[in-house]
Amino acid sequence: MDLSIVIPLYNEEESLPELTAWIDRVMQQQKFTYEVLLIDDGSRDDSWKVINRLAEGNPNLCGIRFRRNHGKAAALNVGFRHASGDVVITMDADLQDSPDEIPELYRMIKEGGYDMVSGWKKHRKDPLSKTIPTKLFNWTTRLMSGIRLHDFNCGLKAYKQAVVKSIEVYGEMHRYIPYLVKKAGFDEIGEKVVHHRERKYGRTKYGLDRFFKGFLDLISISFVARFKQRPMHLFGLLGTLLFLAGFVIAAWLAYGRFVQQIYGMTDRPLFFFGLLAMILGTQLFIAGFLGEMISRSAPDRNRYHIEEKTKNLNG
Ligand code: UDP
Numbered sequence: 001m002d003l004s005i006v007i008p009l010y011n012e013e014e015s016l017p018e019l020t021a022w023i024d025r026v027m028q029q030q031k032f033t034y035e036v037l038l039i040d041d042g043s044r045d046d047s048w049k050v051i052n053r054l055a056e057g058n059p060n061l062c063g064i065r066f067r068r069n070h071g072k073a074a075a076l077n078v079g080f081r082h083a084s085g086d087v088v089i090t091m092d093a094d095l096q097d098s099p100d101e102i103p104e105l106y107r108m109i110k111e112g113g114y115d116m117v118s119g120w121k122k123h124r125k126d127p128l129s130k131t132i133p134t135k136l137f138n139w140t141t142r143l144m145s146g147i148r149l150h151d152f153n154c155g156l157k158a159y160k161q162a163v164v165k166s167i168e169v170y171g172e173m174h175r176y177i178p179y180l181v182k183k184a185g186f187d188e189i190g191e192k193v194v195h196h197r198e199r200k201y202g203r204t205k206y207g208l209d210r211f212f213k214g215f216l217d218l219i220s221i222s223f224v225a226r227f228k229q230r231p232m233h234l235f236g237l238l239g240t241l242l243f244l245a246g247f248v249i250a251a252w253l254a255y256g257r258f259v260q261q262i263y264g265m266t267d268r269p270l271f272f273f274g275l276l277a278m279i280l281g282t283q284l285f286i287a288g289f290l291g292e293m294i295s296r297s298a299p300d301r302n303r304y305h306i307e308e309k310t311k312n313l314n315g
């Protein structure tokens with residue numbers, strides 16, 4: 001199969017018939033073999049009924065329904081697991097992304113040598129309250145991830161199948177998929193300017209809290225990627241340094257008190273600082289040690305990204 005098109009959706013009943021008909025038209029023109037995976041993220045409108053009706057009329061359409069709303073990242077996760085096309089496309093259900101972009105994205109992956117191509121909504125059709133924070137978001141993410149993309153969170157993206165099978169999208173991590181892709185060892189991450197249209201039906205599912213959550217996710221994602229397998233390298237180091245500083249201070253004060261016979265050493269602010277540093281240093285060290293023990297028994301501790309094997313290898 002050439003293409004899997006994964007579409008997460010939450011209360012998008014009005015858009016679905018138009019969207020799927022449009023996709024089908026493009027696929028017929030290009031003679032692609034394809035599947036559309038509609039992931040109903042616990043919609044409370046009639047989206048699921050619409051999906052069932054559409055699937056009856058077109059065997060290329062499949063649907064998966066969550067019992068409750070789990071979020072876009074969860075919907076993508078499940079979609080990725082079911083995708084079997086050579087190239088996997090994700091797009092939003094609200095008709096803001098145009099299916100006309102699919103053939104070119106497909107070509108960029110198949111012939112252009114890209115592992116992943118992210119859409120760039122260069123001319124965004126969204127209110128200012130959304131576009132300005134988005135600029136800030138993209139700027140920070142660019143800086144922290146070192147990936148030169150203008151638009152990290154575009155719903156329209158294309159991947160090699162191997163890419164979606166090697167990453168695990170969870171939480172609200174759909175905003176940082178390019179980063180997950182890079183961490184999985186895929187370096188060819190490209191960008192394509194895509195048409196963006198106004199939302200035709202329904203309304204946006206995200207408010208301003210998206211930026212706050214997004215920022216916390218960025219911190220945890222970069223932290224986890226760096227120290228998950230070796231927490232001791234962070235906490236252990238900080239703890240040891242802090243403890244040593246406290247110890248030196250305490251030793252110095254003791255020297256003054258017992259050798260030089262200077263009184264009132266324990267009234268000095270430095271005394272409290274030294275005490276605090278030793279206690280906090282010990283705590284940090286223990287935190288690192290516990291983290292180390294936990295990560296050693298984590299089920300994915302030996303999950304590496306193997307790209308290829310020679311044919312004569314057994315197992
Ligand atoms: N979506 C989803 N689960 C959610 C929220 C959103 O599957 O909990 C879907 C939504 O139906 C749409 C896509 O994710 O297909 C993008 O959402 P939206 O258009 O509201 O975001 P925006 O375009 O405003 O950034």
Ligand code: MG
Binds near residue numbers: 092096199204
């Ligand atoms: Mg939208």
